[in-house]
Amino acid sequence: QVQLVQSGAEVKKPGASVKVSCKTSGYSFSGYWLHWVRQAPGQRLEWMGWINPNSGGAEYAQNFQGRVIMTSDTSLSTAYMELSRLRSDDTAVYYCTRGGGNGDYWGQGTLVTVSS
Amino acid sequence: EVVMTQSPATLSVSPGERATLSCRASQSVSGSVAWYQQKPGQAPRLLIYGASTRAAGIPARFRGSGSGTEFTLTISSLQSEDFALYYCQQYYNWPPWTFGQGTKVEI
Numbered sequence: 310q311v312q313l314v315q316s317g318a319e320v321k322k323p324g325a326s327v328k329v330s331c332k333t334s335g336y337s338f339s340g341y342w343l344h345w346v347r348q349a350p351g352q353r354l355e356w357m358g359w360i361n362p363n364s365g366g367a368e369y370a371q372n373f374q375g376r377v378i379m380t381s382d383t384s385l386s387t388a389y390m391e392l393s394r395l396r397s398d399d400t401a402v403y404y405c406t407r408g409g410g411n412g413d414y415w416g417q418g419t420l421v422t423v424s425s
Numbered sequence: 426e427v428v429m430t431q432s433p434a435t436l437s438v439s440p441g442e443r444a445t446l447s448c449r450a451s452q453s454v455s456g457s458v459a460w461y462q463q464k465p466g467q468a469p470r471l472l473i474y475g476a477s478t479r480a481a482g483i484p485a486r487f488r489g490s491g492s493g494t495e496f497t498l499t500i501s502s503l504q505s506e507d508f509a510l511y512y513c514q515q516y517y518n519w520p521p522w523t524f525g526q527g528t529k530v531e532i
Contacts, residue, residue, distance in 0.1 A: 344522070354461075354469065354512055356522040370521045404468055410516030411459035413480060415468035 311335040313405055313416035320422045326393040329419045331405030338386035339363040341407045345379060345390045348418075349401040357403075360388060395423045427451055427515050431525035438530065441502050446528045448496040448513035457517035460489055460498045463510045463527075472511075473498065500530070508532055 316330040331343065345357040358369035362381040369377050373392070381388045388405060403419045406412030428451040438444045448458065456476040461469035471480040473489035476496060486501040500507055513525040 346522070353526045354514070354524040356520070356524070359520070368520055406469075410457060410519065411471060411474045411514060411522075412461075412469070413471050413474075415470070418468050 311407070311414045313407065313414055315403075315405060315416040315419045318420040318422070320424065321395050323396055323423055323425055325395050325423075326391060327395060327421050328389055328391040329403050329405075329421070331388045331390070331416050333386045333388070333407070336407075338381075339383055342409055343379075343381070343388045344406050344408060344412060345377075345403060346406060346412070347401040347403045349398065352401075355401075357390070362388060392421075395421075397423050399423050426521060427454060427518050427523050429513055429515055429523050429525040431511075431513055431528050433528060434526070435529045435531060437532070438503055439532065440505060444500040444503055444507075444530055446498040446500075446511055446513075446530070448491075448498070448525050450494045450496070450515055452518070453493045454515040454517035456492045457515055458489070458491070458496045459514045459516065460487075461512045461514065462507075463512065469512065503530070 312334045314332045319327050321327050339362050342359050344359040347355050360367040360379040367379040376393050378391045400423045405416040407414045430449045432447045458476045460473040463469045477489045488499045490497050510527045510529050512527050
């Protein structure tokens with residue numbers, strides 16, 4: 310069955326970077342785009358960007374331009390999202406999700422807490 | 426960027442009753458709308474895509490409708506496991522995906 314398993318919770322200081330992984334299984338990794346979506350406490354879902362694992366090409370939401378990098382490793386069927394220059398308002402649960410226009414399978418989420 | 430607005434913020438219903446959730450887009454998104462269910466501590470779960478197509482394994486009591494700027498998710502007879510948060514999302518004009526602020530369905 311299709312599974313997306315994300316790395317564990319992180320606590321970071323302001324200004325630091327975090328890298329979240331999303332290990333996939335049960336389908337052809339190169340055949341589906343992967344998106345990253347975050348959810349701050351009590352807030353709506355916020356789309357961060359997407360990556361084409363086949364080409365490695367990625368596109369980012371304007372709010373995250375210059376701070377986020379999405380990569381993939383086809384040999385490990387794993388995608389990564391790195392967010393730099395963290396601020397307190399980056400505290401959120403970060404999700405990876407498979408899909409084109411919508412996310413049909415989601416990772417379990419990774420809580421990233423930014424606190425001094 | 427397309428803004429998605431959901432109403433009401435909270436919907437109080439009894440088990441067995443019908444629930445009707447609304448989602449409005451700031452501009453036409455054709456039929457490119459998805460609905461998700463989210464329970465506390467869990468990831469969103471895709472219910473509906475293409476405005477009206479149920480995702481795999483989704484019970485028939487979930488029905489999506491609408492096109493253009495007005496969309497509705499109807500849950501015909503609420504079961505205990507349906508009390509959750511529901512989000513709409515547009516993917517007609519992306520990037521970015523944009524989501525509504527959610528409707529909480531409570532007992």
